[in-house]
Amino acid sequence: MxxxxxxxxxxxxxxxxxxxxxxxxxxxxxxxxxxxxxxxxxxxxxxxxxxxxxxxxSPADLFKLMYTGGFGSWFSIQNSLSRAAPLLLTALCVALPARLGLVIIGGEGAVVLGGVAAAAIALPFIGSAPPIIVLPLMALAGMLMGGLWIGAVGMLRHYRGVNETIASLLMAYIAIALMNHFIEGPLRDPASLNKPSTAPLPAEYMLGNIPGMDVNWGLAIGVVACIISFILIEATSFGFAARIAGGNVRAAQIQGLPVGRLIVGFAAIAGSFAGLAGMVEVAAVQGSANASLAAGYGYTGILVAFLARHNPLAIIPVAILLGGIDASGGLIQRRMDxxxxxxxxxxxxxxxxxxxxxxxxxxxxxxxxxxxxxxx
Amino acid sequence: MEGIGIWGVPLAIFAGAIRVSTPFIFVSLGESITERSGRINLGLEGTLVFGAMTAYAIAVMSGSPWLGVLAAMATGAIFGLIHGFICKFPKVNDIAIGIAMMQFGLGLAFFLGKPFIQPVAPRLPSIPLGGWSDIPQVQSALNINVLFVIGGLLAVALWWAFKNTRLGLILRVVGDSSDAARAMGLNPDTVRLFATAVGGSLAAVGGAYLSLYYPGSWNEGISSGQGLMAVALVIFARWNPIGCFLAALLFGGAGALGPALQSVGVTQGYYLFYAAPYVLTLAILVATSSPSRSLAGAPGALSITK
Incomplete structure (x- = not known):
C-alpha cells in the first residue's frame, strides 16, 4: 500500500x-x-x-462536545489536568515494574493505603506543627506505605516465585479492606456520619493549587515524578541494569546484576509513586482519608501505562488525553442524552x-x- | 439467630459459601478452560458484568430467567471470541488485552444497561433441600440454587473431559506446547480462540447468577471483582476444575465469615473479615510457590507462569 x-x-x-x-x-x-x-x-x-x-x-456532534468538554476552554483544560494528575502517578506504578518484565496491576492498593497513612500521620501534628513540616511528612508516609506494599509484591515475586500480577491484585483487595477497617474503626472521625472518614485536614494544611491555575499541586508532582522516572530508566546505571534484566533475566544474572534487588527496588519505587497519589488525593482533594480513595485510579493507571508503552514521558500526554475524555463525560450526558x-x-x-x-x-x-x- | 444460637455461625457460613461461591465457580471453570489452552483472559470481569446485564435485560423482556442465562452465554462467547481473535496477532499482550476488554465490557454493560436498573426480572429457581427440618434458618440455608448444582456437575465433567476425551487432550497439548500442537497438525490459535469463547460464556453465566439470583438485581456495582478474582482462583486451584470448585467454595466460605459473625453480634474488626478470602488465597499461593520451579500443573505455554 x-x-x-x-x-x-x-x-x-x-x-x-x-x-x-x-x-x-x-x-x-x-x-x-x-x-x-x-x-x-x-x-x-x-x-x-x-x-x-x-x-x-451524530459522531461529529459527539467529538465536538468531547473536545469542548475536555480541552475547549481554560476551565475544561484545568478540569482535564486535574483528572490526569493522579493517573500520572498510578501509571508509573505499572510502567516502572513493566520495564523489568513485571505486570503489577494492584496499584490501587498502594493508593488507598498511602492515603490512609498520610492522613494518619498528620493527625497528631495538626495544630502543633506548621503545614510546611506536616505536608512533607504526609508525602513521606504515603510513599513509604505504598513502597512497602508494592515492594512486598516484588519480594514475593523474587524470593518466593509468587506471580506478581495475582499477588498485587489480591493485595489491592486486602488494602481496601484495611482502609475500611481504619476509617470505620480506629481512625474514624466521630463527626463523619454518612461517609466514614478520618478527621478532616484544616484548610491551611491542604495542598493548594498551582499559582494561576485551578489545578492542585498533584499535577506538578506527577509531571516531576514522570521526568525523574524517565531519567532513572534511561540515564542511570540502575535503570540500565533494570532494562537488561527486563530484556533477558538470564543474561542479567550471568553479568552479575543484582536482579533481586532490582525487582524489589523498582517495585518499591513504583509503589511509592502510587502511595504519593493517595497522599495527594487526601491532602489536595478529599481533605481526609475515606472510601473515595478507591476511585479506580490504580486501575485506570494500568490503561495509561500500557498506552504509553511504559515510557514515563509518554505517560504525561496519555494521562492528559484520558483525563480529557473523562472530563467530557458530564457534558456528553447532558447535551446528547x-x-x-x-x-x-x-x-x-x-x-x-x-x-x-x-x-x-x-x-x-x-x-x-x-x-x-x-x-x- | 434465636433458637439455634452459636450454631448459626457455621450454618450461615455454609449458606454463604454456596451463595457467594456460585459466580466464582463459573468464572473460574471458564478461565481454567482458557488457561489450559495456554492463554490468559484477564477480561472476565467485563464479560461477567456484561453477562449480568444481558441476562437481566433478556429476563425482563422475555419473562424467562433461563432465556436470560442463554443470552448471557452467547454474549460471553462473543467477548471471548474478540479476545481470542485479537490475541492471535503477534506482539499483542494477552494480559493487557484482557484489561482492555474488561474496561470495554464494563463500559458497554453500563451504557446499554441503563434502562434496566428499574424493572424487576424473574429470578432463577432454587431447590429446597431443607424440608426435613422445621428450623427456618436450616431451611433457608439448604435452599440451594440450581446454578450451584450445575456448576458442581460441570466441574466434575470438565475434570473428566480434560483427562479422557479427545478435545481435552487437544486443549492440553496446545496449552503445554504450541510447537507440539503444530506438529500434530493443530492450529494453536484456533484452539485458543474457542477455549477463550467457552471460557467467556461460562463467565457470563456467573454474571447471570449475580443479576438473576443473588443479589438478584442489575446495577453498576453488581460485581465486586468476582471476574478478576477468579483468575487468581484458577492458579490457586492448579488449573484443576474440581480444584476450582473447591477453591470457590473455600473463598465463598471465607467471604461469608464476616457477615456470619456480625449476625451473632461480633462487630470487632468486622471490615477485616472482608479481607479473609484474599488473605487466605495469598497465603496458600505463597506457601505453595517456589522461586526455582513453575507451579505444578501449569500449562507450559501460559505467559503468566513463565
Missing part, C-alpha cells in the same frame, strides 16, 4: 541528502510509536463512531484498538533505517 510507495521513494531521498541521513534515521525511529499510536487512536475513534451512528446519534458510561465505552474501544496496533511495530520498513540500506 502506501508503505511500499514510501519505501521506494526513500533511497533517492537519502542519497540526495547524505549528510541528513543520521537525522532522518533518528526521526524515523522516533516516529514509529507516534505514527502507530495516532493511527490507532484514529481507528479507535472511527470504530466508536460506528457505535454512535448505530444508536442514532447519552449515558455517562459513553466515555467508558470510548476508553475501552481506544484501549483495545491501541493494544491491537502493537502488532504493527516493526512491520513498516519506513521506520526501520536498517532496512533502508538493503533497498538502496
Amino acid at each position: 502506501t508503505i511500499e510507495a514510501n519505501t521506494s521513494a526513500l533511497p533517492p531521498l537519502s542519497a540526495q541528502t547524505g549528510n541528513l541521513r543520521p537525522m532522518l534515521e533518528w526521526l524515523a525511529r522516533r516516529a514509529e510509536p507516534l505514527v502507530i499510536s495516532l493511527g490507532a487512536i484514529l481507528a479507535g475513534l472511527a470504530l466508536f463512531s460506528v457505535v454512535i451512528v448505530v444508536i442514532g446519534k 447519552l449515558p455517562d458510561a459513553t466515555v467508558l465505552v470510548l476508553q475501552g474501544t481506544l484501549f483495545v484498538v491501541i493494544l491491537l496496533c502493537e502488532t504493527f511495530y516493526g512491520r513498516f520498513k519506513i521506520f526501520n533505517p536498517d532496512l533502508w540500506k538493503r533497498t538502496a
Whole structure:
C-alpha cells in the first residue's frame, strides 16, 4: 500500500541528502510509536463512531462536545489536568515494574493505603506543627506505605516465585479492606456520619493549587515524578541494569546484576509513586482519608501505562488525553442524552484498538533505517 | 439467630459459601478452560458484568430467567471470541488485552444497561433441600440454587473431559506446547480462540447468577471483582476444575465469615473479615510457590507462569 510507495521513494531521498541521513534515521525511529499510536487512536475513534451512528446519534456532534468538554476552554483544560494528575502517578506504578518484565496491576492498593497513612500521620501534628513540616511528612508516609506494599509484591515475586500480577491484585483487595477497617474503626472521625472518614485536614494544611491555575499541586508532582522516572530508566546505571534484566533475566544474572534487588527496588519505587497519589488525593482533594480513595485510579493507571508503552514521558500526554475524555463525560450526558458510561465505552474501544496496533511495530520498513540500506 | 444460637455461625457460613461461591465457580471453570489452552483472559470481569446485564435485560423482556442465562452465554462467547481473535496477532499482550476488554465490557454493560436498573426480572429457581427440618434458618440455608448444582456437575465433567476425551487432550497439548500442537497438525490459535469463547460464556453465566439470583438485581456495582478474582482462583486451584470448585467454595466460605459473625453480634474488626478470602488465597499461593520451579500443573505455554 502506501508503505511500499514510501519505501521506494526513500533511497533517492537519502542519497540526495547524505549528510541528513543520521537525522532522518533518528526521526524515523522516533516516529514509529507516534505514527502507530495516532493511527490507532484514529481507528479507535472511527470504530466508536460506528457505535454512535448505530444508536442514532451524530459522531461529529459527539467529538465536538468531547473536545469542548475536555480541552475547549481554560476551565475544561484545568478540569482535564486535574483528572490526569493522579493517573500520572498510578501509571508509573505499572510502567516502572513493566520495564523489568513485571505486570503489577494492584496499584490501587498502594493508593488507598498511602492515603490512609498520610492522613494518619498528620493527625497528631495538626495544630502543633506548621503545614510546611506536616505536608512533607504526609508525602513521606504515603510513599513509604505504598513502597512497602508494592515492594512486598516484588519480594514475593523474587524470593518466593509468587506471580506478581495475582499477588498485587489480591493485595489491592486486602488494602481496601484495611482502609475500611481504619476509617470505620480506629481512625474514624466521630463527626463523619454518612461517609466514614478520618478527621478532616484544616484548610491551611491542604495542598493548594498551582499559582494561576485551578489545578492542585498533584499535577506538578506527577509531571516531576514522570521526568525523574524517565531519567532513572534511561540515564542511570540502575535503570540500565533494570532494562537488561527486563530484556533477558538470564543474561542479567550471568553479568552479575543484582536482579533481586532490582525487582524489589523498582517495585518499591513504583509503589511509592502510587502511595504519593493517595497522599495527594487526601491532602489536595478529599481533605481526609475515606472510601473515595478507591476511585479506580490504580486501575485506570494500568490503561495509561500500557498506552504509553511504559515510557514515563509518554505517560504525561496519555494521562492528559484520558483525563480529557473523562472530563467530557458530564457534558456528553447532558447535551446528547447519552449515558455517562459513553466515555467508558470510548476508553475501552481506544484501549483495545491501541493494544491491537502493537502488532504493527516493526512491520513498516519506513521506520526501520536498517532496512533502508538493503533497498538502496 | 434465636433458637439455634452459636450454631448459626457455621450454618450461615455454609449458606454463604454456596451463595457467594456460585459466580466464582463459573468464572473460574471458564478461565481454567482458557488457561489450559495456554492463554490468559484477564477480561472476565467485563464479560461477567456484561453477562449480568444481558441476562437481566433478556429476563425482563422475555419473562424467562433461563432465556436470560442463554443470552448471557452467547454474549460471553462473543467477548471471548474478540479476545481470542485479537490475541492471535503477534506482539499483542494477552494480559493487557484482557484489561482492555474488561474496561470495554464494563463500559458497554453500563451504557446499554441503563434502562434496566428499574424493572424487576424473574429470578432463577432454587431447590429446597431443607424440608426435613422445621428450623427456618436450616431451611433457608439448604435452599440451594440450581446454578450451584450445575456448576458442581460441570466441574466434575470438565475434570473428566480434560483427562479422557479427545478435545481435552487437544486443549492440553496446545496449552503445554504450541510447537507440539503444530506438529500434530493443530492450529494453536484456533484452539485458543474457542477455549477463550467457552471460557467467556461460562463467565457470563456467573454474571447471570449475580443479576438473576443473588443479589438478584442489575446495577453498576453488581460485581465486586468476582471476574478478576477468579483468575487468581484458577492458579490457586492448579488449573484443576474440581480444584476450582473447591477453591470457590473455600473463598465463598471465607467471604461469608464476616457477615456470619456480625449476625451473632461480633462487630470487632468486622471490615477485616472482608479481607479473609484474599488473605487466605495469598497465603496458600505463597506457601505453595517456589522461586526455582513453575507451579505444578501449569500449562507450559501460559505467559503468566513463565
